[in-house]
Amino acid sequence: MTDIITDAEEAGFASDRTQSNTLGEAARAYVNRVRGGDMGSLPAILGLVVLFIVFGLANDRFLSALNMANLITQAGAIIVLAMGLVMVLLLGDIDLSAGVTGGVAACVMGLMIARHDQPWPVAVLAALVTGAVIGLVIGVLVAKLGIPSFVVTLAFFLGLQGVTLKLIGEGGSVRVDQEVIKGITKNNVPVVWGWVFAALIVVVFALLALRSHRAKVSKGLQHQPLAVVVAQIVVLAVILAVVTAVLSVNRAPNPGFVIEGIPYVLPLVAALLIFWTFVLGRTSYGRHVYAVGGNAEAARRAGINVDAIRISVFMFASSMAALSGIIAASNLGKVSTSSGGSNTLLYAVGAAVIGGTSLFGGKGKARDAVIGGLVIATIANGLGLLDQASYINFIVTGGVLLLAASVDAISRRRRSASGL
Amino acid sequence: MSDSPLLALRGINKSFGVAHVLHDVDLSLYAGKVTALVGDNGAGKSTLVKALAGIYPADTGEYLFDGKPVHVHGPKDASALGIEVVYQDLALCENLDIVENMCLGREIRKGPFLDETTMESKAREVLASLSVRTVKSVRQSVSSLSGGQRQTVAIAKSALWNSKVVLLDEPTAALGVAQTAQVLQLVRRLADQGVAVMLISHNLTDVFEVADRITALYLGRVAADVATADVTSRQVVELITTGQSTDLDLPPSSSAATV
Numbered sequence: 001m002t003d004i005i006t007d008a009e010e011a012g013f014a015s016d017r018t019q020s021n022t023l024g025e026a027a028r029a030y031v032n033r034v035r036g037g038d039m040g041s042l043p044a045i046l047g048l049v050v051l052f053i054v055f056g057l058a059n060d061r062f063l064s065a066l067n068m069a070n071l072i073t074q075a076g077a078i079i080v081l082a083m084g085l086v087m088v089l090l091l092g093d094i095d096l097s098a099g100v101t102g103g104v105a106a107c108v109m110g111l112m113i114a115r116h117d118q119p120w121p122v123a124v125l126a127a128l129v130t131g132a133v134i135g136l137v138i139g140v141l142v143a144k145l146g147i148p149s150f151v152v153t154l155a156f157f158l159g160l161q162g163v164t165l166k167l168i169g170e171g172g173s174v175r176v177d178q179e180v181i182k183g184i185t186k187n188n189v190p191v192v193w194g195w196v197f198a199a200l201i202v203v204v205f206a207l208l209a210l211r212s213h214r215a216k217v218s219k220g221l222q223h224q225p226l227a228v229v230v231a232q233i234v235v236l237a238v239i240l241a242v243v244t245a246v247l248s249v250n251r252a253p254n255p256g257f258v259i260e261g262i263p264y265v266l267p268l269v270a271a272l273l274i275f276w277t278f279v280l281g282r283t284s285y286g287r288h289v290y291a292v293g294g295n296a297e298a299a300r301r302a303g304i305n306v307d308a309i310r311i312s313v314f315m316f317a318s319s320m321a322a323l324s325g326i327i328a329a330s331n332l333g334k335v336s337t338s339s340g341g342s343n344t345l346l347y348a349v350g351a352a353v354i355g356g357t358s359l360f361g362g363k364g365k366a367r368d369a370v371i372g373g374l375v376i377a378t379i380a381n382g383l384g385l386l387d388q389a390s391y392i393n394f395i396v397t398g399g400v401l402l403l404a405a406s407v408d409a410i411s412r413r414r415r416s417a418s419g420l
Numbered sequence: 421m422s423d424s425p426l427l428a429l430r431g432i433n434k435s436f437g438v439a440h441v442l443h444d445v446d447l448s449l450y451a452g453k454v455t456a457l458v459g460d461n462g463a464g465k466s467t468l469v470k471a472l473a474g475i476y477p478a479d480t481g482e483y484l485f486d487g488k489p490v491h492v493h494g495p496k497d498a499s500a501l502g503i504e505v506v507y508q509d510l511a512l513c514e515n516l517d518i519v520e521n522m523c524l525g526r527e528i529r530k531g532p533f534l535d536e537t538t539m540e541s542k543a544r545e546v547l548a549s550l551s552v553r554t555v556k557s558v559r560q561s562v563s564s565l566s567g568g569q570r571q572t573v574a575i576a577k578s579a580l581w582n583s584k585v586v587l588l589d590e591p592t593a594a595l596g597v598a599q600t601a602q603v604l605q606l607v608r609r610l611a612d613q614g615v616a617v618m619l620i621s622h623n624l625t626d627v628f629e630v631a632d633r634i635t636a637l638y639l640g641r642v643a644a645d646v647a648t649a650d651v652t653s654r655q656v657v658e659l660i661t662t663g664q665s666t667d668l669d670l671p672p673s674s675s676a677a678t679v
Contacts (some may be wrong), residue, residue: 035649221540222559282534287516291524294513301511301526303496362515 012160026228040409041356041396043404044371048378056384062385065251069263071374071381072247073185076265077102077328079373081275081348082355084320086369087313089352090280090293092361093142093149101318102325103340104132104160107167109326110174110335113181120180131322132315134160139311149314157345165337176329183269184330188261191248196324197267198240201274206233227412245255265327269370272320276366289313293362325346343394350401351376358408375400424487424565425560426451426474426616427503427585432481441467442478443641448633454607456648458625459637460660465620466495472618473505474498502584506574508593514563518544518555521562522577533566546580550609554602568599569584575606576582585616592626604630624653638663 024066033043055062081098088095095101106129106165112123138156142149168174176182188198209229216223244262252259280286292309300306321340329335330346353359354375357370379400421609425448426509432492434442444604449455455472470476474492483492485501492498498505509550512521530538543558553618562570565607571591578586592600621627627634628648628671636643643663651665658665 023613031630215537217542219537221537221544222557278533283532284529284534287520287524287527287534290515290520291513294515295511296513299524301497301507304525362513 009065015334025415026225026317030172035120035414039356039407041365041368041371042406044354044356044368047325047354047400048375050372050373051378051382052376054383055378056397059385061251062382063346064171065246065262066253066259067381067385068246069188069259070252071377072266073263073331075373075377076263076269077274077331077344078347078351078376079269079370080272080327081321081324081344081370082351082373083272083366084141084317084324084356085352086357086366087276087280087289087349087366088317089349089357089359090147090289090361091310091311092293093152093314094312094349094359095138095158095317096151096153097138097158098153098317098321098348099159100133100160100164101134101337101340101343102321102323102344103164103335104134104167104325106321106325106329106335106339107164107174110176110182110329111167113176114174120178122148123178124383127322127326128319131318131320131325135315135318136311139319141312142309142314164339168335168337173334176332181326182328182333184327185263185265186330188247188259188263189267191261194244194248194262198244202233202237202240209233265330268327270313273366273370274325280366281306285312287310293306310320346401347376347380347397348373350404353408354404356408358412359405360408360412372404382405398415405414405418424453425449425484427468428624429468429472429478429482430482430527432471432478432483432505434476434478441640443473444637445481445571445637445640445642446645447472447635447642447643449618450633451612451616452614453632454617454619455629455633455635455675456631457572457587457618458622458627458656458660461609461642462639463660464640465637466589469505469589469618469620471504472498472553472585472587477567482547482615485661497658499581502582503587504570504578504581504583504585505580505587506591507591508591510570510574512562512570512574512577516559517561518547518558518565518573522580524577529622538673547576549613550576551580552576552606554628567593567652568637571599571603572593573634574664575603575610579610579613579615583615585618586639587618587620589620590622591619592621592623600626607642637661643675 075134079388081102085095085098088098109123109127112118112126113120118126122256134156138149138152141147141152208230213223213226213229243266245268247262248260250258250260280289288299288304288309291304292306293301295304299309325335325340328339332339351372352364352369353372355364355370355372357364357368357372376397379397380393383396427447427449429447430444431448432442432445433440439470445464445468447457447468451505455621457468459467467476471478474494474497477493483490490497492501511593513524514578515525519536519540519614522543528535528538528542543611547555547558554572555565562573565573574589577592584636591603591607598657604626607617607619619627619631631648633646634648634651634656635645636656638659642657644665655665
């Protein structure tokens with residue numbers, strides 16, 4: 001027993017970073033990671049910057065406060081749908097029916113309000129339950145019967161469009177007049193509250209980040225240099241300040257009106273982002289989702305109920321799809337028979353993949369949906385402003401999705417080659 | 421070191437339909453010792469491991485843990501007793517890091533959230549106590565590890581939860597010479613910490629290097645249960661291939677002469 005070292009400090013893993021390294025070293029380590037193929041959201045962020053520059057130069061209305069607010073309300077539905085899909089993609093599965101699930105759920109909500117005079121919370125709850133039930137059925141078919149998710153959800157993609165047609169009636173649509181529902185995308189947070197929320201988020205994030213950093217340092221565990229933690233806080237503060245400032249400007253096109261403040265959809269997306277970031281990154285449920293996506297057999301042997309994880313993920317994804325359908329209905333002011341059909345789903349899958357979520361499972365974050373969703377919405381918004389025919393929009397978005405999938409495949413190869 | 425085995429199987433029988441895979445198998449694993457389980461393909465090694473791990477409970481026979489009869493009907497019963505299995509195809513998730521893999525399925529939580537600092541400290545402690553120095557960092561992803569390093573992590577994982585018995589299924593099968601030596605050292609250190617280790621291996625060089633005792637299976641029966649020091653490599657090969665060894669004095673209870 002003499003040669004057994006009990007003190008972790010003395011064991012000294014060759015290049016363990018328990019010592020606080022310098023900012024330069026941290027930067028070099030990051031560059032090495034990117035070179036090794038672990039790019040995360042970097043391509044999407046660069047792409048977003050390029051898109052903003054190109055569209056900003058091409059059309060002077062693109063960067064106006066009015067258009068930025070439009071961009072955010074357009075991106076909202078895509079981002080929320082994509083967040084649900086990130087979880088499904090983490091398992092290495094796909095949900096092709098997520099878009100139309102949102103359509104059916106929005107339809108349920110619209111009909112409950114318009115034809116059954118239910119209060120809006122009941123209608124929204126009914127929509128979310130509709131989503132969860134659809135997810136439950138898909139999940140059981142995939143997990144218990146072992147049908148590939150591609151096939152199950154393709155069947156639901158077709159079937160649910162029929163359900164929407166039946167519910168609304170051929171060719172019709174349901175108006176969404178309810179103030180609160182319409183307000184998600186049409187109303188704005190009072191300017192003062194916008195600033196208060198932004199400041200609150202930064203302060204809480206800073207406190208949590210610094211506390212976790214201190215705990216790691218005091219226990220001699222691996223941690224990032226303090227400078228990187230501070231830089232993360234500063235970047236978050238700057239982004240929130242810029243967004244809040246732009247949206248706090250009066251953006252009414254006609255004098256005499258005042259339109260200012262953050263559209264309610266933005267805090268909704270922010271809350272969902274924080275929620276899913278914590279669930280996926282900081283709970284054992286989230287850890288188990290990653291484990292099932294990485295190696296389902298290993299997860300099973302570790303005592304994880306793989307089927308339960310898979311079913312619950314489909315339920316969460318479909319519930320998020322329902323929420324996305326409600327946001328889309330709010331933005332459009334109605335639910336129609338084509339709600340959630342056509343390119344809705346592919347936009348969301350594109351958003352998740354562009355944001356850095358792998359199609360091969362096991363790799364992705366909730367924030368990928370936000371960054372990717374912004375890229376997709378920016379393309380649609382910018383090309384719209386340039387008065388391009390809609391065929392261009394389809395071709396460009398398709399091209400971007402293909403590009404993102406290629407980046408995913410190539411970076412995956414480089415990762416396995418470089419062993420990162 | 422006490423002479424009574426920590427884990428003992430007595431007269432275990434197991435059939436799959438008409439195939440009688442295990443015949444009256446006796447097996448003893450001692451705390452602090454490495455017991456090698458050898459046998460040709462189809463001798464029943466895997467079935468025996470699965471019986472120990474509770475995956476296929478035995479049809480008849482006694483399962484004694486620390487001298488007391490216990491019932492092991494599922495993997496959960498086995499892990500509750502402190503029995504861990506390291507499978508041949510490593511049960512690790514490549515997208516997770518070393519700490520995350522070692523704690524998988526048994527995460528330590530603080531309220532609803534994961535307690536990463538405690539888990540990392542615990543993993544470090546175990547790796548350090550096993551003198552594992554081959555990994556660069558406990559926070560590197562498993563996909564960046566070599567086969568030997570992965571095997572090391574898998575074995576260290578089994579040692580993390582105060583396990584008393586560790587079953588290793590062909591831990592060196594896919595490894596190179598240097599990596600095999602590292603893993604065997606790790607197996608030895610695990611036993612030196614008082615764990616009862618069972619090593620299943622085809623490689624007699626490995627067996628003779630690290631095992632204290634050898635149990636040879638032949639067509640589902642125990643051909644011999646001997647101390648490594650008492651046998652030669654040639655005799656073990658005979659036991660594996662024919663079920664008996666001409667110049668080895670076997671106690672009558674473990675004789676497989678009736679085959």
